[in-house]
Amino acid sequence: MTQSNSENRKFVLAERPVGVPTDSTLRLETEGVPVPAAGQMLLRNEFLSLDPYMRGRMSDAPSYAAPVEVGEVMIGGTVAQVISSDVAGFEEGDWVVAFGGWQDYALSDGTGVINMGKSPENPSWALGVFGMPGLTAWAGLTKIGQPKAGETLVVAGASGPVGATVGQIGKILGLRVVGIAGGPEKCRHVVETLGFDDCIDYKADGFPEALSNAAPDGIDIYFENVGGAVFDAVLPLLNPSARIPVCGLISQYNATSLPDGPDRMNLLLGAILRKRLTVRGFIVFDDFGQYYPEFSAQMGDWVAQGLIQYREEVIVGLEQAPSAFVGLLQGEAFGKRVIKLND
Amino acid sequence: MTQSNSENRKFVLAERPVGVPTDSTLRLETEGVPVPAAGQMLLRNEFLSLDPYMRGRMSDAPSYAAPVEVGEVMIGGTVAQVISSDVAGFEEGDWVVAFGGWQDYALSDGTGVINMGKSPENPSWALGVFGMPGLTAWAGLTKIGQPKAGETLVVAGASGPVGATVGQIGKILGLRVVGIAGGPEKCRHVVETLGFDDCIDYKADGFPEALSNAAPDGIDIYFENVGGAVFDAVLPLLNPSARIPVCGLISQYNATSLPDGPDRMNLLLGAILRKRLTVRGFIVFDDFGQYYPEFSAQMGDWVAQGLIQYREEVIVGLEQAPSAFVGLLQGEAFGKRVIKLND
Numbered sequence: 001m002t003q004s005n006s007e008n009r010k011f012v013l014a015e016r017p018v019g020v021p022t023d024s025t026l027r028l029e030t031e032g033v034p035v036p037a038a039g040q041m042l043l044r045n046e047f048l049s050l051d052p053y054m055r056g057r058m059s060d061a062p063s064y065a066a067p068v069e070v071g072e073v074m075i076g077g078t079v080a081q082v083i084s085s086d087v088a089g090f091e092e093g094d095w096v097v098a099f100g101g102w103q104d105y106a107l108s109d110g111t112g113v114i115n116m117g118k119s120p121e122n123p124s125w126a127l128g129v130f131g132m133p134g135l136t137a138w139a140g141l142t143k144i145g146q147p148k149a150g151e152t153l154v155v156a157g158a159s160g161p162v163g164a165t166v167g168q169i170g171k172i173l174g175l176r177v178v179g180i181a182g183g184p185e186k187c188r189h190v191v192e193t194l195g196f197d198d199c200i201d202y203k204a205d206g207f208p209e210a211l212s213n214a215a216p217d218g219i220d221i222y223f224e225n226v227g228g229a230v231f232d233a234v235l236p237l238l239n240p241s242a243r244i245p246v247c248g249l250i251s252q253y254n255a256t257s258l259p260d261g262p263d264r265m266n267l268l269l270g271a272i273l274r275k276r277l278t279v280r281g282f283i284v285f286d287d288f289g290q291y292y293p294e295f296s297a298q299m300g301d302w303v304a305q306g307l308i309q310y311r312e313e314v315i316v317g318l319e320q321a322p323s324a325f326v327g328l329l330q331g332e333a334f335g336k337r338v339i340k341l342n343d
Numbered sequence: 344m345t346q347s348n349s350e351n352r353k354f355v356l357a358e359r360p361v362g363v364p365t366d367s368t369l370r371l372e373t374e375g376v377p378v379p380a381a382g383q384m385l386l387r388n389e390f391l392s393l394d395p396y397m398r399g400r401m402s403d404a405p406s407y408a409a410p411v412e413v414g415e416v417m418i419g420g421t422v423a424q425v426i427s428s429d430v431a432g433f434e435e436g437d438w439v440v441a442f443g444g445w446q447d448y449a450l451s452d453g454t455g456v457i458n459m460g461k462s463p464e465n466p467s468w469a470l471g472v473f474g475m476p477g478l479t480a481w482a483g484l485t486k487i488g489q490p491k492a493g494e495t496l497v498v499a500g501a502s503g504p505v506g507a508t509v510g511q512i513g514k515i516l517g518l519r520v521v522g523i524a525g526g527p528e529k530c531r532h533v534v535e536t537l538g539f540d541d542c543i544d545y546k547a548d549g550f551p552e553a554l555s556n557a558a559p560d561g562i563d564i565y566f567e568n569v570g571g572a573v574f575d576a577v578l579p580l581l582n583p584s585a586r587i588p589v590c591g592l593i594s595q596y597n598a599t600s601l602p603d604g605p606d607r608m609n610l611l612l613g614a615i616l617r618k619r620l621t622v623r624g625f626i627v628f629d630d631f632g633q634y635y636p637e638f639s640a641q642m643g644d645w646v647a648q649g650l651i652q653y654r655e656e657v658i659v660g661l662e663q664a665p666s667a668f669v670g671l672l673q674g675e676a677f678g679k680r681v682i683k684l685n686d
Contacts, residue, residue: 261604281616
């Protein structure tokens with residue numbers, strides 16, 4: 001199915017999922033194309049970003065952001081074209097980055113919308129290496145990680161849009177970079193295409209030992225977006241004064257209960273104390289949004305120079321979004337997963 | 344028993360304790376007074392500091408500092424007088440701060456020794472408010488805690504030398520300060536003498552609710568030196584972007600196994616992520632030793648102006664040190680516990 005000129009398809013949150021989202025979590029609804037009021041513009045979404053944080057917005061557990069209400073359209077970053085505009089600075093045919101949600105069309109008053117002009121190169125990259133995942137990688141590594149040349153950086157989710165960017169920036173900055181990814185194909189990509197020094201398959205037998213062998217001088221920076229068994233393998237390898245930016249815990253998002261004991265919470269606090277660790281969680285636009293222009297210029301240069309490679313996984317059709325999202329949470333994605341709404 | 348001019352009494356580590364140190368952990372030995380070599384000075388210890396970190400040095404579990412070897416004298420900070428000196432800058436009769444250990448006499452080549460001159464006021468305070476505990480409080484609160492006037496600071500171990508100082512600095516800086524201490528007498532002292540806004544007895548029924556009521560706007564800075572059930576009560580109250588300097592975990596030092604489950608390690612990581620917490624362990628002289636002069640001048644002013652109160656618990660006799668140390672770990676101390684070697 002592709003987009004219509006007369007109808008808006010939208011996925012609304014039908015019920016809050018317990019554990020993995022199911023077919024009952026989201027509901028596809030159809031309505032007329034919304035009509036902009038004075039001071040608004042009409043956007044046609046071209047690409048929808050799929051990101052792990054969306055799982056959190058489906059739940060009403062206390063979190064850093066308000067949940068999506070049941071019955072409301074599912075939120076999400078989009079790259080869109082302006083169909084009509086009564087907003088200064090935007091006109092028909094402009095490509096924009098917006099938060100248009102899981103639907104064909106969206107209205108906007110321009111708040112938080114970035115105009116990319118009439119013919120941007122690779123417009124969908126604004127949802128990845130030039131957007132939230134790229135800024136997350138850059139700010140988490142440089143502002144929290146405080147990297148020094150020669151140190152060892154370990155990156156979880158190394159083939160994903162954040163991890164891939166973290167590791168490549170680490171190489172530019174002179175670090176030894178070890179990725180962690182799921183399966184030999186992703187690990188090969190991480191080393192051969194992205195240029196990491198090594199990549200360890202967390203699904204393979206002997207993962208903790210392999211990680212230890214790949215970080216013979218210990219770990220100075222661990223970029224955390226996974227948690228669970230990956231963190232368990234990292235913790236004993238952390239060096240004194242190591243830094244741990246925490247931008248995600250994808251292994252935990254579908255968890256419905258805590259694992260069995262023993263209770264290691266004070267063990268983690270003890271490691272933080274004895275190793276003098278800095279562990280810091282961050283939400284990139286809240287904590288580091290002010291650095292977006294600096295990041296954007298720097299990343300533009302790096303990509304232009306071929307120093308940063310970027311892999312996208314484009315899935316066509318809004319109707320694919322729910323299953324593509326569940327697959328993302330389960331580690332199936334290989335590169336930045338986006339939905340292309342028109343084929 | 345008091346000091347002799349001809350003998351050196353010393354406590355050596357007899358065996359590594361499992362759990363709470365026992366009568367078999369340390370052994371009192373007697374030898375002749377050590378004879379300084381060229382380039383050394385002989386120190387007679389007047390005061391011995393007792394500090395929770397010493398428990399860690401009794402164990403050979405991986406930690407930030409090498410353990411005391413079995414058979415070696417137990418380490419510890421001391422205030423001493425110079426008996427004879429072949430070290431430039433030190434002469435007979437000078438009072439010094441040193442790491443003289445649990446014994447009557449010590450030799451030193453002057454490394455790391457601070458000369459307080461012939462007649463310092465309150466020389467033992469150099470082991471507390473003007474020394475390691477004071478610097479720990481000041482650096483942890485100001486450098487990691489990043490306090491802003493109006494925020495809420497919660498301080499564990501509020502009647503101890505670190506916690507008491509943290510809270511009083513917090514009041515000087517315009518924070519709402521809530522202490523946590525064991526028992527009504529300590530809590531009264533924390534509020535009435537130290538000037539905290541409130542103090543909650545962690546041994547009383549309903550401790551978590553009482554803490555919640557005392558921090559109606561949530562917690563922006565939690566100064567951690569306890570862990571365990573106190574941290575459990577604090578965690579749900581932490582505000583977004585809260586900072587947690589971790590300088591100790593006294594509730595855990597004698598633990599011999601992890602508590603039963605569920606395993607809350609990923610729950611803690613999840614809180615760090617969702618609340619964008621900064622959790623940082625530190626060892627004060629390694630991480631902030633360069634600030635000692637600034638701290639020392641500032642603390643001198645505050646104490647002179649009566650803005651910082653300091654409570655000491657002086658126990659007379661080296662032979663009392665082992666039991667006084669075990670009591671310290673069990674929360675018995677009320678103020679900074681020091682051993683006075685001469686009565």
